[in-house]
Amino acid sequence: xxxxxxxxxxxxxxxGWRHPSAWTDTxxxxxxxxxxxxxxxxxxxxxxxxxxxxxxxxxxxxEIYKALRVDGRPSVFExxxxxxxxxxxxxxxxxxxxxxxxxxxxxxxxRRFASLDHLTGGRAGWNIVTGSYEDDALNFNRxxxxxxxxxxxxxxxxVDVCVGLWSGWKENAFPEDKAxxxxxxxxxxxxxxxxxxxxxxxxxxxxxxxPQGRPLLVHAGQSEGGRDLAARYADAIFAAxxxxxxxxxxxxxILERARRxxxxxxxxxxxxxxxxxxxxxxxxxxxxxxxxxxxxxxxxGIQHLVHSVKHPFTVEDLDKPMPLLEADVIGAGSPRKLxxxxxxxxAVTVRQAYQRLIPGLGLPIFAGxxxxxxxxxxxxxxxxxxxxxxxxxxxxxIDLDSFTQEVVPELQRRGLFRxxxxxxTLRDVMGYPKAS
Numbered sequence: 332x333x334x335x336x337x338x339x340x341x342x343x344x345x346x347g348w349r350h351p352s353a354w355t356d357t358x359x360x361x362x363x364x365x366x367x368x369x370x371x372x373x374x375x376x377x378x379x380x381x382x383x384x385x386x387x388x389x390x391x392x393x394e395i396y397k398a399l400r401v402d403g404r405p406s407v408f409e410x411x412x413x414x415x416x417x418x419x420x421x422x423x424x425x426x427x428x429x430x431x432x433x434x435x436x437x438x439x440x441x442r443r444f445a446s447l448d449h450l451t452g453g454r455a456g457w458n459i460v461t462g463s464y465e466d467d468a469l470n471f472n473r474x475x476x477x478x479x480x481x482x483x484x485x486x487x488x489x490v491d492v493c494v495g496l497w498s499g500w501k502e503n504a505f506p507e508d509k510a511x512x513x514x515x516x517x518x519x520x521x522x523x524x525x526x527x528x529x530x531x532x533x534x535x536x537x538x539x540x541x542p543q544g545r546p547l548l549v550h551a552g553q554s555e556g557g558r559d560l561a562a563r564y565a566d567a568i569f570a571a572x573x574x575x576x577x578x579x580x581x582x583x584x585i586l587e588r589a590r591r592x593x594x595x596x597x598x599x600x601x602x603x604x605x606x607x608x609x610x611x612x613x614x615x616x617x618x619x620x621x622x623x624x625x626x627x628x629x630x631x632g633i634q635h636l637v638h639s640v641k642h643p644f645t646v647e648d649l650d651k652p653m654p655l656l657e658a659d660v661i662g663a664g665s666p667r668k669l670x671x672x673x674x675x676x677x678a679v680t681v682r683q684a685y686q687r688l689i690p691g692l693g694l695p696i697f698a699g700x701x702x703x704x705x706x707x708x709x710x711x712x713x714x715x716x717x718x719x720x721x722x723x724x725x726x727x728x729i730d731l732d733s734f735t736q737e738v739v740p741e742l743q744r745r746g747l748f749r750x751x752x753x754x755x756t757l758r759d760v761m762g763y764p765k766a767s
Contacts, residue, residue, distance in 0.1 A: 335569075343725050363727075375752055383407070418454065437489050444493075453756025456566075459550045482556075498544070610700065616698035627689060636685040669688065708720060
């Protein structure tokens with residue numbers, strides 16, 4: 332199976348940073364990110380993943396801002412800058428970073444990821460997102476975010492342009508022939524000359540074709556537009572699904588869409604998110620979850636729910652029945668669907684809804700010993716629900732250590748995960764040929 336880890340030094344749980352064993356002095360701490368990447372590489376993980384945004388969030392919600400919501404990120408490194416630094420302290424692990432199509436330019440994105448791919452020897456990946464936070468648009472000379480359908484139309488053209496720019500160079504474009512004086516061969520580079528609805532890009536890109544042909548392309552959208560974008564372009568798909576059955580259903584749907592786009596489904600790795608809570612027993616692991624929940628005041632929990640599902644709950648609603656919510660809301664589609672699943676299954680209260688949502692941020696929780704966690708992972712993998720996992724570690728570094736030093740070795744003993752990296756690039760490690 333393939334394993335990616337969410338790169339965070341504050342933990343994947345809302346209160347992870349408050350745990351006594353969590354790292355301290357985490358703000359802009361490069362050394363902690365280096366240690367995280369090196370431990371993930373020592374365990375032979377495919378890649379680390381860094382989400383990103385384009386603004387300071389939650390200033391209008393002081394309680395949640397003070398508590399440091401996981402995806403709030405009030406002060407963070409720009410992902411490709413950080414990965415350029417981490418690449419000098421690692422040699423094999425991949426680096427997957429977010430870049431937002433709604434607020435960037437294809438030429439810039441293609442150039443940055445090509446640079447990272449060269450700097451890392453072919454270990455770069457692009458998490459393609461259209462942006463779901465409406466206020467981020469205010470930082471880019473706009474009054475509001477574009478409608479979802481328009482954002483996805485733009486994203487398709489954006490990715491097409493990037494792929495075209497990456498393929499504009501032929502091999503041996505720079506012979507550096509001292510005898511003839513030919514350093515660069517003009518016959519081995521071509522302009523793109525793209526003119527579309529949203530972009531006009533002549534090219535060529537002023538950086539040669541990346542070592543992987545193109546960086547690994549990743550997408551996590553689960554709306555109709557997101558599924559089509561993933562099916563058309565993605566090498567790997569991240570997904571927020573609560574159950575194995577939901578994972579199988581989503582995977583089958585996207586792979587069928589990929590077939591309609593003329594792709595071989597074997598070209599796509601489906602990696603649902605998962606949060607492991609390791610303990611000496613299942614009871615101990617569940618106690619860990621309960622202990623972290625106690626570090627979340629109700630006012631913070633309710634605000635996190637408000638932000639996640641974009642519905643105006645208050646603390647007065649805590650013990651009222653959680654209502655079913657309309658799913659198709661910008662920035663809240665996936666969490667709303669997950670919360671609706673809780674409601675349909677158990678008729679939960681508003682308090683119970685956030686208590687279930689927060690420990691895994693809506694992802695399935697695998698709790699127990701290393702054997703218990705590996706059992707769950709193996710069950711999903713062998714039953715065709717996934718090709719691996721995107722792992723969110725609740726408390727860092729203790730859950731990073733337990734996962735890499737106990738769970739991964741258990742997967743290796745079962746023959747489910749590599750003991751050594753294969754030679755080559757991130758695409759090679761994941762079992763893909765060089766992109767053409």
